[in-house]
Structures are given as C-alpha cells and as structure tokens.
Amino acid sequence: MKQVSLFLITLNALFISCSTPSRDSAFIDNLMSRMTLEEKIGQLNLPSGGDIQTGTVFGAELDSLILEGKIGGFFNVKGVDEISRLQHLAVERGPHGIPLLVGADVIHGYETIFPIPLALSCSWDTTAIERMAQISAMEATADGINWNFSPMVDICRDPRWGRIAEGSGEDPYLGSMMAVAYVKGYQGEDLSADSTLLACVKHFALYGAAEGGRDYRPVDMSDVTMYNYYLPPFKAAVEAGCASLMTSFNLINGTHATADGKLINGLLRTGWHFNGLVVSDYNSFPDIAAMGTSKIEDAATLALEAGTDMDMVSGLYLKNLKNAVDKGLISEKIIDKACRRVLEAKQRLGLFDNPYQYCNPDRAKTGIFNTENRQAAREIAAETFVLLKNDNHVLPLRKTDKIAVIGPLADAANNMVGCWSMHAQTDKHNSLLEALKGAVGADGRILYARGCNIYDDETMQLNATGLRCIPFEHDTRQLEQEALYIAAKADVIVAAMGESSDMSGESASRADISIPAPQRRLLEKLKETGKPIVLLLFTGRPLVLDWESRNLDAILNVWFGGSEAADAISDVIFGTKIPQGKLTTSLPLHQGQIPIHYNRLPSSRPDPQAGVFNRYQSNYIDVDNEPLYPFGFGLSYTTFAYGKPTLSSTVLQENGCIDATVNVTNTGDYDGYEIVQLYIRDPVAQIARPIKELKDFARVFIRKGETATVHFSITDDKLKYYDANLKYDYEPGEFIVMIGSDSRNVQELSFRAE
Ligand code: NOJ
Numbered sequence: 001m002k003q004v005s006l007f008l009i010t011l012n013a014l015f016i017s018c019s020t021p022s023r024d025s026a027f028i029d030n031l032m033s034r035m036t037l038e039e040k041i042g043q044l045n046l047p048s049g050g051d052i053q054t055g056t057v058f059g060a061e062l063d064s065l066i067l068e069g070k071i072g073g074f075f076n077v078k079g080v081d082e083i084s085r086l087q088h089l090a091v092e093r094g095p096h097g098i099p100l101l102v103g104a105d106v107i108h109g110y111e112t113i114f115p116i117p118l119a120l121s122c123s124w125d126t127t128a129i130e131r132m133a134q135i136s137a138m139e140a141t142a143d144g145i146n147w148n149f150s151p152m153v154d155i156c157r158d159p160r161w162g163r164i165a166e167g168s169g170e171d172p173y174l175g176s177m178m179a180v181a182y183v184k185g186y187q188g189e190d191l192s193a194d195s196t197l198l199a200c201v202k203h204f205a206l207y208g209a210a211e212g213g214r215d216y217r218p219v220d221m222s223d224v225t226m227y228n229y230y231l232p233p234f235k236a237a238v239e240a241g242c243a244s245l246m247t248s249f250n251l252i253n254g255t256h257a258t259a260d261g262k263l264i265n266g267l268l269r270t271g272w273h274f275n276g277l278v279v280s281d282y283n284s285f286p287d288i289a290a291m292g293t294s295k296i297e298d299a300a301t302l303a304l305e306a307g308t309d310m311d312m313v314s315g316l317y318l319k320n321l322k323n324a325v326d327k328g329l330i331s332e333k334i335i336d337k338a339c340r341r342v343l344e345a346k347q348r349l350g351l352f353d354n355p356y357q358y359c360n361p362d363r364a365k366t367g368i369f370n371t372e373n374r375q376a377a378r379e380i381a382a383e384t385f386v387l388l389k390n391d392n393h394v395l396p397l398r399k400t401d402k403i404a405v406i407g408p409l410a411d412a413a414n415n416m417v418g419c420w421s422m423h424a425q426t427d428k429h430n431s432l433l434e435a436l437k438g439a440v441g442a443d444g445r446i447l448y449a450r451g452c453n454i455y456d457d458e459t460m461q462l463n464a465t466g467l468r469c470i471p472f473e474h475d476t477r478q479l480e481q482e483a484l485y486i487a488a489k490a491d492v493i494v495a496a497m498g499e500s501s502d503m504s505g506e507s508a509s510r511a512d513i514s515i516p517a518p519q520r521r522l523l524e525k526l527k528e529t530g531k532p533i534v535l536l537l538f539t540g541r542p543l544v545l546d547w548e549s550r551n552l553d554a555i556l557n558v559w560f561g562g563s564e565a566a567d568a569i570s571d572v573i574f575g576t577k578i579p580q581g582k583l584t585t586s587l588p589l590h591q592g593q594i595p596i597h598y599n600r601l602p603s604s605r606p607d608p609q610a611g612v613f614n615r616y617q618s619n620y621i622d623v624d625n626e627p628l629y630p631f632g633f634g635l636s637y638t639t640f641a642y643g644k645p646t647l648s649s650t651v652l653q654e655n656g657c658i659d660a661t662v663n664v665t666n667t668g669d670y671d672g673y674e675i676v677q678l679y680i681r682d683p684v685a686q687i688a689r690p691i692k693e694l695k696d697f698a699r700v701f702i703r704k705g706e707t708a709t710v711h712f713s714i715t716d717d718k719l720k721y722y723d724a725n726l727k728y729d730y731e732p733g734e735f736i737v738m739i740g741s742d743s744r745n746v747q748e749l750s751f752r753a754e
Contacts, residue, residue, distance in 0.1 A: 022352035040339040043072035050076030073101025083144030084359035099355035107420035110139035111369035116418040119559035121168035122581035123383035126181040133185020142367035151182035153233035157595040160213025162508030165540035169584030176236035192350030201237035203248030218251035227722035244277040264307030279310040309338040381561040381568035387579035396575030404490035418560025419505025435566035451483035466502035504540020582634035586627035598631035632742035638668030666702040679738040
C-alpha cells in the first residue's frame with residue numbers, strides 16, 4: 001500500500017514539474033487539458049470543513065472529496081497541522097496534484113484580534129488598517145490559510161442591521177479608502193509570498209441595505225443610488241487588485257445576488273474588468289430557489305451563468321452541473337472559464353510552485369498572537385475609540401482616583417473581541433477590570449460590581465450573548481445594591497455597558513438599538529448618587545444615546561476593540577493616549593429617524609432649523625431631524641480651532657486643480673490628532689445631488705499651541721457622479737466646498753467648475 005502511494009506522489013509531482021512554467025497561462029491550459037469535466041467541476045466546490053454554521057453544511061468528508069478531486073478548496077479548518085495534512089493529501093494523492101485554496105474569515109484579526117471594522121474605520125487611518133490587515137495576513141498564513149473572506153465593504157445606513165459592525169460605515173468615499181487599505185494589507189506587493197493571502201471583497205452587492213435592517217432581507221434600489229453610494233468601495237477594491245469577490249445572499253431588485261448576471265458578468269467583469277475569482281456566500285445556491293427565483297435543480301446553472309465561479313457549501317455545482325452539460329443546458333466552456341479562475345487564483349498564490357508554503361509549523365509557533373502583534377493591536381484599538389461627550393474634563397481620570405467600575409461588561413474578557421473572533425484566546429487577554437487594576441498598580445483604588453444583567457429576560461440574554469455567553473444572574477436586587485454601595489464610596493463611576501459582542505454581526509439585527517433596559521435603569525440609579533459617570537460604551541453598532549447624552553458626564557464609545565481592547569481603554573481613560581476617533585456613521589437621536597445618513601438628498605421642502613418645528617417642512621412632529629452625533633464627529637482631550645479656509649482660485653479649469661487650505665490650531669492642553677474633513681455639494685445637476693459628500697480628509701498631528709496648515713487638492717474627479725444614464729461625469733457650474741471638524745460643523749466656500 002505504501003509503495004502505491006509513493007508511486008502516486010512521484011507521478012503527481014511529475015505532472016506539475018514536467019509541464020510549462022507554473023506562472024505561465026499555458027501551464028493552466030496544459031493542466032486543464034488533462035482534467036475531466038467532473039474534475040473541473042470539482043474545482044468549483046468549496047465546502048466548509050468545520051462546524052461554524054450559518055446554513056446547511058455540505059456533509060461529505062473532506063478527505064474523500066480531496067481524493068476524488070471534488071474540491072477546489074475548503075474553509076473553517078483551524079490549525080497548520082490539519083491544513084498541512086489536507087494539502088499533502090491533495091497534492092500527493094488527489095487527481096493531478098492540484099493544491100487547495102484554504103479560506104477563513106479573518107475579518108479583524110486572527111488570534112490577535114483588532115477592533116471590529118466599524119471601529120477601525122473610526123480611526124480614519126488607512127495606514128493603521130493596512131497594518132492590521134498585514135498582521136492578520138501574517139498570522140493567518142502562518143496557520144495554513146491562503147484566502148481571506150475580507151474586506152466587507154457594504155455601505156450601511158441602518159444601524160439596526162447587525163452586520164454594520166463588519167463594514168466601514170455609511171460613506172462611499174471613506175469606505176473606498178478603507179477597502180483599498182485592507183486589500184493592500186492582505187495581498188501586499190507579492191501575492192505569492194508566504195505571508196500574504198488572497199483578499200475577498202464582499203458582499204456583492206447592496207447587502208448593507210437589507211430592508212428594515214433585518215439580515216438577509218431583500219433590497220430594492222435605483223441604479224443611481226447603487227452606483228453613487230453602494231458600489232464605489234467594491235470598485236475601489238477591484239481597482240486595488242483584490243483577487244476575489246464574494247456575492248451576497250440577498251435579493252436585489254428581485255434577483256438573487258449570486259445569480260445576478262447583470263452585476264457579476266456585466267458590471268464586475270465587463271465594466272470593471274475584474275478577472276479574479278467570484279465565490280458565492282454560504283449556502284447561497286439553495287436560497288436562489290428558496291427565494292422563488294428558480295427551481296432548486298436550476299439554481300446552480302443560473303449562478304454559473306451569472307458569473308459565480310465557486311459554490312460555498314451547498315454542493316449544488318457538484319450535484320447538478322455535469323447533468324446540465326450532458327443535457328445541453330450549459331456548455332462545458334462556461335465551466336472551463338470558472339475552473340480556470342480557480343486555478344489562476346492558486347497560481348497567483350504560488351501554490352503550484354510551492355503548495356506547502358503556508359504550512360510551516362515554525363511560523364505558527366512564533367508568528368501568532370505574539371507580543372509585537374498584540375502591541376500593534378493595542379495601539380490601533382486606542383485610535384478607534386470615539387469620545388462623544390466629556391463635560392468638565394472628567395476624562396482623563398487620575399490613577400489616584402477611587403474608581404467604581406460597574407457593569408456586566410466590566411469583567412468580561414470574552415466580550416471585548418467582537419463578532420468575527422472565533423480564533424481569539426479570550427482567556428489570555430485582560431478584561432477591562434484587570435487592565436484598570438494593572439494600570440493603577442497596588443496602591444490604586446479600583447472597586448468593582450457587576451451591577452445588572454445585559455437583558456431583563458434570561459432567554460434573550462442567552463440568545464444575545466450566544467457564543468460568548470454572559471451568565472444571567474437571578475438576584476438582580478443584590479447586583480444593584482452592590483453597585484450602589486461601591487458607587488457611594490467612589491470619586492467617579494466608570495460604567496462598562498452597552499451590547500455584548502454577539503448582539504452585532506451576522507443575523508444580529510435589533511429593532512431597538514438603545515442600551516438594554518436593566519443597564520439603563522442602573523445608570524439612572526447611579527445618576528442619583530451625584531457622582532460623575534463615565535460611560536464606556538461597548539457596541540457593534542451606533543446606539544441611540546439620547547438619555548445617556550443628557551444625563552452622563554462622559555461617553556467614550558469603545559466598540560469591540562479586540563483582544564487588547566482593555567489595555568487600550570486603560571491607556572485612553574488615564575490619558576497615556578488621547579481619543580482621536582471620529583464617527584463613520586450617524587448616531588441617531590431616535591430609532592424613528594432610521595435610515596439616517598449625512599449625505600442625504602434634499603427634500604422638497606427645506607429642512608427646518610434644528611429644534612424648530614415647522615408644519616409643511618420636512619420634519620417629524622415629535623423628533624428633530626438631526627442625528628444626535630453626526631457623521632465625522634468625535635471629541636478629543638484637547639481642542640482645535642479652525643481658521644477661515646481659503647481657495648487658491650474660484651475657478652476650476654477642466655483637468656485643473658484648486659488648493660483648499662485651512663489652518664487648524666491646537667488650543668488645548670494635549671498634543672493630539674485632528675481629522676480635518678472636506679465636503680462638496682453640487683447645488684444644480686442633472687439629477688439631485690446630496691446636501692454634502694465627503695471628498696477628502698486629513699489626519700494631522702498637532703502639538704498643543706501649534707498650528708497646522710492643511711491642504712486639499714480639489715480636482716474634477718471629486719465632482720463626478722453617475723447620472724440618470726449612469727454616465728460618470730460632472731456638469732460645469734457652481735460647487736460648494738465645506739471644510740470642518742465633522743459633517744455638521746463646517747465652513748463654506750464656493751467655486752465654479754468650467
Ligand atoms: C456567511 C457570511 O455572510 C460571510 O461573510 C462569510 O464569509 C461566510 N459565511 C463564510 O463564513
């Protein structure tokens with residue numbers, strides 16, 4: 001038996017090495033010329049190897065699929081040893097020795113966990129994001145992975161949608177910058193290096209606009225909205241060279257995204273010249289039928305014809321494609337095309353030259369969750385926190401203060417990491433309480449009480465906290481008394497409250513996005529003590545914070561900051577680092593304002609002034625129109641004063657450039673970063689344009705007392721948009737430029753574009 005497999009190994013190795021050079025397209029021609037139709041279909045199959053279930057797992061064993069050539073790759077297998085074993089099986093004993101793609105969701109870190117992407121975007125720091133993506137790629141590749149299902153670039157205007165946590169917020173310009181940074185970080189300069197991997201931009205498309213914020217719901221959207229606001233980050237990722245793309249699993253204008261040929265073959269491949277690999281989302285193929293857009297036996301051919309190359313999990317390509325060719329329903333050529341794209345992805349990774357380059361146990365021993373990576377995660381986490389309020393400079397705290405740390409998230413290390421963190425080592429990093437105790441040292445006075453449950457209802461709490469369970473306490477009276485007792489003894493209260501980490505992410509839509517009732521009640525009681533209260537807000541989405549903003553002294557939105565979040569929070573609340581993040585989504589004043597986004601179109605009646613009700617203007621009878629905290633908003637421990645901005649000219653010639661300049665002075669007591677923002681409005685155009693759109697920003701470090709001069713270049717590409725015929729251009733005329741510290745607080749200028 002041993003002799004036979006040795007012979008097979010040699011034979012397979014021979015096939016690979018005797019053919020044309022492995023980087024050549026002729027290599028793939030040659031390989032494919034030797035593959036049967038079934039083997040080509042096999043390359044299109046991507047089963048899940050693990051038990052992370054968000055649908056029906058295709059049940060077959062990986063080993064036999066590999067030996068029979070019925071698999072192009074797999075995902076959800078953890079550990080270099082097992083992955084290496086499977087890769088050896090494919091190369092040494094699978095037909096033609098074709099190596100496997102090994103996928104994973106390394107969305108915000110592998111074992112070293114970084115903040116959730118929504119938080120990362122609040123740093124507005126593309127360098128930090130590229131660095132986090134690089135580190136994620138280094139860790140994941142050290143453990144055998146060569147394909148990452150990230151970045152998620154879905155624009156979202158509805159914070160009820162739990163997956164808002166996974167994206168970069170509501171803005172297409174910022175979202176595009178972030179998308180590029182992720183792709184660059186994952187793929188590096190050389191995709192065939194052993195520390196880079198294939199990025200996979202997702203979910204194509206419009207998933208973030210799910211109706212009512214309910215996950216998996218359909219989307220009905222005009223082309224103009226789609227092209228101007230939802231598609232730009234995908235296009236940017238494709239232009240940055242992203243090697244693969246995942247379709248989404250929702251209906252778009254009545255067609256399932258995975259079977260939408262207009263979008264995939266049309267826009268993506270023909271329009272944007274994307275020549276990479278397209279994979280479906282988890283078990284999407286049966287959904288095509290379940291949503292009533294095909295019979296189950298036709299779903300696979302519809303997806304293939306639309307341009308989806310790989311089937312994640314359902315197994316329907318394996319089951320139905322051969323039959324479809326035999327019956328003449330599809331041609332073998334279309335299967336060839338898809339198979340070629342899978343093989344090309346492997347070629348780009350260098351897998352044909354060195355199938356085991358991601359299977360190096362030595363790298364796995366030292367390259368994962370090491371001190372250096374964790375330090376980077378701590379630094380980056382501190383950049384993502386957004387200070388929403390800080391009355392009387394209650395923050396930063398003094399280490400000598402007597403601090404009452406209260407709340408169900410204060411000592412919950414497993415709840416710092418956020419939605420995509422299944423590889424996190426939550427027993428190896430600090431909880432907030434541990435970090436604060438460590439920071440103040442033996443003489444410090446940190447008191448702690450859990451105070452309340454996440455929810456009043458046990459079942460709801462267990463559902464909401466899911467994998468990262470927070471146990472339910474039945475004696476809530478005692479919890480509250482403990483909290484009030486320590487609050488009475490303290491100088492300041494730090495409330496660690498908000499959402500548990502499983503309350504956002506996939507299939508975690510919420511209809512009520514306020515802080516759940518028991519936590520709010522406890523805050524109300526704590527307020528009665530008269531002690532200053534700092535809310536450390538853990539959340540995966542924007543929450544409605546009306547009461548909190550009126551009643552608490554400080555609010556620091558810390559999101560889910562990853563494995564090093566606790567120490568990063570401690571750095572910021574004790575002032576070693578100063579807050580610098582700014583919101584990338586609007587924070588509503590009231591749930592009824594949703595969907596809410598700053599770049600809205602004008603109404604047929606003007607918006608009234610904030611706080612003024614005016615019948616027959618576009619306002620609610622009962623709530624203001626404005627969000628509580630606008631897009632781009634975030635405070636610092638220091639303050640910045642903006643000078644009057646200027647333009648180098650009031651006329652922008654075709655292909656010309658105007659320099660917009662503003663002086664920003666650090667008028668406070670700390671050195672710090674300010675994120676200076678530039679918005680543009682096109683007041684008269686062929687179709688109505690938003691009241692403002694972010695077109696540039698600068699993240700500048702300014703020492704206290706010093707002034708920085710910030711320059712922006714306004715070129716005509718900042719004026720272009722997709723018109724009713726989807727022509728991308730601008731029309732000459734007047735444009736308004738707005739420069740400021742957030743989307744609300746701006747100074748206006750104008751120029752004419754020729
Ligand atoms: C379903 C999710 O929608 C997608 O983002 C993820 O990459 C796949 N599952 C694989 O885990």
